[in-house]
Amino acid sequence: MLTRLIYASETTQALTPAAVQHIVDRARANNTRLHLSGLLLFDSHSFLQVLEGHRAPLSELFGRIAADPRHRRIELLEVTPVDERRFAHWSMGFAAADAAHGELFLRFGGTPQFNPYAMSAAGALGLLERLGAAQSALPAARGRAARA
Template sequence: MLTRLIYASETTEALTPAAVQHIVDRARLNNTRLHLSGLLLFDSRCFLQVLEGHRAAVSELFGRIATDPRHRRIELLEVTPVHERRFARWSMGFAAADAAHGELFLRFGGAPEFNPYAMSAAGALGLLECVGAAHVAAAQPPRAACA
């Protein structure tokens, strides 16, 4: 059975761009091994991540995240069975949660700043899907944008 899990957390330490890239690179390797897919948004302070895959693999990974000392204020926004993956393109997609997404933050979180703690599960999923679609559109010929 496939499961989708969405969580928010706050970093306990300042992360350089190189450190974030290292985290993403390791996640891609581990997620490929575990047959997981997902997307991570990060703004130098907060993470918003969606994970998809078999329930046991998602649970195992989230258990490691929950005990990782680089995370605090971990808030589980959603855990739900799903029929198909929405982020299958990536073992771990990554996008900076920066001012370029301000309109999406306002649409899905109620303010033009990135605050995953202020989002509902549906809002977080909507934001992640729109950012993911924009990420794909930037790398490929134009297609329907997130409206």
């Protein structure tokens, strides 16, 4: 059963850009193998991640992610069966949730700051899709596509 999961979390320690890139690289390799797709937003403090794919591999991966000591306060925004993928182009896309997107944070989250904990599932999905679409203009930012 195709399922979508969205969660928020925060870093336990400062992560260098190289450390974040390492997470994304591992995610792309693993998610491709598990036929999972998704997108990760990060503002140097908080994460907002969407993962989609079949329920069993998605659950198995989320168990691993939730136990990762690099982040904490993992809060589920949504776990829902879906008919189709919204992020099929990315095994794991990545976008910086930087201040330049304040207008989008306001539109999808109600505040000009990036605060995934305050977002509704619909707002989070809207923001992820919007920032994902901006990334798709940059082919280098893409991971390998997951199978439908």
